[in-house]
Amino acid sequence: RSSAEALALAELPPVWVPDSSAAECVICDAVFAYLKRRHHCRNCGAAICDACSPARWPLWALPTSYTADTRFRDRVRVCLSCDDDAKNFQEAVLAGDANQAEAIYNRSGNVNLRTPFPYHEDRACPVHLASQSGSIELLQWLIVTKHCPTISRTVRGDTALSFAAACMHVDAMSWLVRVGASTVRDISDRELLLGALHAALDAHQLDPDLERRILAVNHAAEA
Numbered sequence: 057r058s059s060a061e062a063l064a065l066a067e068l069p070p071v072w073v074p075d076s077s078a079a080e081c082v083i084c085d086a087v088f089a090y091l092k093r094r095h096h097c098r099n100c101g102a103a104i105c106d107a108c109s110p111a112r113w114p115l116w117a118l119p120t121s122y123t124a125d126t127r128f129r130d131r132v133r134v135c136l137s138c139d140d141d142a143k144n145f146q147e148a149v150l151a152g153d154a155n156q157a158e159a160i161y162n163r164s165g166n167v168n169l170r171t172p173f174p175y176h177e178d179r180a181c182p183v184h185l186a187s188q189s190g191s192i193e194l195l196q197w198l199i200v201t202k203h204c205p206t207i208s209r210t211v212r213g214d215t216a217l218s219f220a221a222a223c224m225h226v227d228a229m230s231w232l233v234r235v236g237a238s239t240v241r242d243i244s245d246r247e248l249l250l251g252a253l254h255a256a257l258d259a260h261q262l263d264p265d266l267e268r269r270i271l272a273v274n275h276a277a278e279a
């Protein structure tokens with residue numbers, strides 16, 4: 057499947073279950089009535105009651121097409137099922153558990169791969185936390201299979217590559233650069249870049265003089 061197709065599918069807003077076919081809450085089976093109002097989950101479109109949709113996600117945690125008609129609110133109602141899936145998915149990605157992450161994604165059908173996690177204060181996306189975990193299997197699934205973009209930055213300006221560098225995941229860094237998902241320019245923090253370079257040299261037991269020569273070339277280029 058092409059990346060354009062994957063993007064179009066990911067951006068397709070949920071279909072709101074019509075009121076006529078939703079007599080009861082899909083989660084607790086309570087029958088909707090005057091005092092049991094019907095609501096819709098902004099993430100999956102299911103008809104749910106108030107008790108089964110206590111979570112409110114910030115707009116940035118959903119694809120923009122899902123919230124096109126909610127310009128005047130900064131948070132939207134989400135059902136318990138979507139909320140649990142998002143939390144469990146974040147946990148699996150952070151743990152670098154590719155099997156678990158894929159299983160949650162496939163079972164749910166409503167996990168967003170291209171938007172930040174609703175409860176991550178720096179607004180990290182799955183590619184960021186996959187890099188933080190260092191799991192190449194997970195990066196492969198997100199970037200190659202699911203066409204997730206790697207140019208996105210968190211609110212702190214961090215990229216997939218800088219997350220991997222901060223955690224000294226040398227193999228993940230190599231993979232990101234080798235498949236063309238990242239470039240060294242993705243790390244704007246020079247100390248972080250040098251730290252990662254040290255880690256790479258240690259990991260691959262390269263000639264320690266190489267780093268000095270690289271730095272000398274760098275300084276010459278800047279002079």
Ligand SMILES: [Zn+2]
Pocket residue numbers: 081082083084085086104105106107108
């Ligand atoms: Zn309910």
Ligand SMILES: [Zn+2]
Pocket residue numbers: 097098099100101102134135136137138139166
């Ligand atoms: Zn939902």
